[in-house]
Amino acid sequence: xxxxxxxxxxxxxxxxxxxxxxxxxxxxxxxxxxxxxxxxxxxxxxxxxxxxxxxxxxxxxxxxxxxxxxxxxxxxxxxxxxxxxxxxxxxxxxxxxxxxxxxxxxxxxxxxxxxxxxxxxxxxxxxxxxxxxxxxxxxxxxxxxx
Amino acid sequence: xxxxxxxxxxxxxxxxxxxxxxxxxxxxxxxxxxxxxxxxxxxxxxxxxxxxxxxxxxxxxxxxxxxxxxxxxxxxxxxxxxxxxxxxxxxxxxxxxxxxxxxxxxxxxxxxxxxxxxxxxxxxxxxxxxxxxxxxxxxxxxxxxxxxxxxxxxxxxxxxxxxxxxxxxxxxxxxxxxxxxxxxxxxxxxxxxxxxxxxxxxxxxxxxxxxxxxxxxxxxxxxxxxxxxxxxxxxxxxxxxxxxxxxxxxxxxxxxxxxxxxxxxxxxxxxxxxxxxxxxxxxxxxxxxxxxxxxxxxxxxxxxxxxxxxxxxxxxxxxxxxxxxxxx
Numbered sequence: 001x002x003x004x005x006x007x008x009x010x011x012x013x014x015x016x017x018x019x020x021x022x023x024x025x026x027x028x029x030x031x032x033x034x035x036x037x038x039x040x041x042x043x044x045x046x047x048x049x050x051x052x053x054x055x056x057x058x059x060x061x062x063x064x065x066x067x068x069x070x071x072x073x074x075x076x077x078x079x080x081x082x083x084x085x086x087x088x089x090x091x092x093x094x095x096x097x098x099x100x101x102x103x104x105x106x107x108x109x110x111x112x113x114x115x116x117x118x119x120x121x122x123x124x125x126x127x128x129x130x131x132x133x134x135x136x137x138x139x140x141x142x143x144x145x146x
Numbered sequence: 147x148x149x150x151x152x153x154x155x156x157x158x159x160x161x162x163x164x165x166x167x168x169x170x171x172x173x174x175x176x177x178x179x180x181x182x183x184x185x186x187x188x189x190x191x192x193x194x195x196x197x198x199x200x201x202x203x204x205x206x207x208x209x210x211x212x213x214x215x216x217x218x219x220x221x222x223x224x225x226x227x228x229x230x231x232x233x234x235x236x237x238x239x240x241x242x243x244x245x246x247x248x249x250x251x252x253x254x255x256x257x258x259x260x261x262x263x264x265x266x267x268x269x270x271x272x273x274x275x276x277x278x279x280x281x282x283x284x285x286x287x288x289x290x291x292x293x294x295x296x297x298x299x300x301x302x303x304x305x306x307x308x309x310x311x312x313x314x315x316x317x318x319x320x321x322x323x324x325x326x327x328x329x330x331x332x333x334x335x336x337x338x339x340x341x342x343x344x345x346x347x348x349x350x351x352x353x354x355x356x357x358x359x360x361x362x363x364x365x366x367x368x369x370x371x372x373x374x375x376x377x378x379x380x381x382x383x384x385x386x387x388x389x390x391x392x393x394x395x396x397x398x399x400x401x402x403x404x405x406x407x408x409x410x411x412x413x414x415x416x417x418x419x420x421x422x423x424x425x426x427x428x429x430x431x432x433x434x435x436x437x438x439x440x441x442x443x444x445x446x447x448x449x450x451x452x453x454x455x456x457x458x459x460x461x462x463x464x465x466x467x468x469x470x471x472x473x474x
Contacts, residue, residue: 043189043228047427065193065450067426070228072447073192 004139006036008132009102013122015078016131021102022078022122028115030079032063033106034097037135043069045094050075050086050108057083059118063108066094078122081112156396158429163403165439169410170459173441176415180462182444183452186255186469188228188422195453196465204285204468205246206255207232209239209271214259219323220355222389223259232258239274243282253285253307253468254278264292264326272300279305287348287469292328292336298343308348308376308471309340313369316362319355330365337373346376348471350421353405354383358393360401367412377417377471380409380442382424382433396425399432406440419444419470446470 008014013022019038023031034042050064057063062074063083086108090096097105112118123131185191187201208229217223235242243254256275258266268275268290278284285307290297292311301309314320315330340347351366370378382402385393397405409418420437424430431449438445438456445452446469456463466472 067430069189069224071190073190 004040004136006040006132006136007102008036008128010125010128012102013119013124014128014131015076016123016135018076018078020076020078023106024112024115028081028112029084030081030110030112030115031106032078032108032110033101036101037132037139039098039101041139042066042071045097048075048091048094048097048107050091051083053083053085055083057081057110059114063110075107077110079110079112079118080114081110083108084111085109156425156427156429158396158399158425158432160432161399163399163432163436165403165436166407169407169439169441171441172410172414173443177417177443178462179460180464181438181442181456182419183448183463183465184419184444184446184470184472185465185467186422186446187467189447191447193448193450195448195450198465198467200250200467202246202250204253204255204472205230205251206257207239207242209233209256209258209267212259215262216260216264216325218325219357219391220352220383220385220389224389226257226259229257239271240277243274243278243284247278247282247284251284252474253287253472255287255289255310255469257289260291264324264328265294265297266291268293269297269300272304275304275306285468285472285474287472292332293339295339298339298345301345302343306345308346308469310348310350310379310469311336312352313337313349313366314352314355314362315365315367315369316356319362323355323357330362330369333366334369334372337369337375341373347373348377348379349375350379350381351409352381352383352423353402354393354397357391358383358385358396360397360405363405364408367409371412374413374416377419378409378413379419379421379470380406380437381421384423384425396429399429399436402433403436403440406436406442410441417443417471420446421470422446444470 019035021033021035045068047067057077059080061077063077064075087106185199186204188206191199206229208226209232211231211233212223212226214223260266279286287308288306289310313333320326320328349370351363385391434449434452453463
């Protein structure tokens, strides 16, 4: 069977625990979505709910729920802050996430309030490739290690 | 894109559906005041009402990997994608079961793709399954497709917990959706065969199977009534992404509710469960409520809120991390 290949843009940060990607701009505005392994684990997304704009969230708290072919569960905030926008297009049509997860498929934008303290727990730069390889290995053996 | 419904939570016309209260009476008369929610390991499942799901407690195994000769319109072998792949495992069926049991697995669903005759090739695994049942104590469920005499005899030796199969009462659905050279009578013959071998049949009826239209569902129910099964499972067509199946309209809430009601009245003493496959999102919530209103005995992967809804009806909810009807 062909080995799966995953795309991980190198200009993003990644939440290693929940497989979310983060894109930061100069104002501590963090765009958040689901990374390639996360999406593969979920299967096709079917239904998304997101907490409304203005909601204060702590890192690790639920910012919404999703239903997908292989999962029903929460979406967790990768950083603490305030939700400043949600991607209604994806709420209305979760297929956008399946088709274009790193661009049109973003879920929420969070104004981070603890970025300096929390960003060192994210994966980026030279740590990215080893983490991807370790995660792929874990995925391949997960049938017996989940 | 056409007007095809994708897998996403479909748009639906909100309706107030009233289910005949006699359905609740039938449930009360024939069963304890309880409802069981099922969550097998096919998907990770967590809601506000249930956080104790385990994906390893009940595991699905495909004996053919992701391969299937039928290429059914509603599936295109995608149903096999979340299963453990025996073909890629370095060992026998027994070895795989043994390894799983070591990790805490209590039950397995042995599934796989079909051959061109609609049969899943289980026969060669029968000796291993007999051992797995006897030595490991696993609950063993099977998806045999349309099992022949020899397979039924073998499954009887395994002492399977249940034989799960779709029952189709419409020729067009068999020919056009399944691409099978079979007739509704062939499905009835299988029910008779399972009955004769005293196998615990768990027939499934797929509502809206023919591109979202209900055609053979009533005939399927009539067939099942002739051989009252261990459990009957109702599911609703869920067009999977990537299958290319064009479904412009799913059965309405009214049609679904009516069929739940008819099923409850037709099989008053048979546990009836709403199975895994059904639309997601807001429509799922309405469907799940109707299932409880109609006195069904269980739901797989219930929508958030159903535990509370069951309690409001005076029904005691409990959860099992396994396929419909499994009991540890």
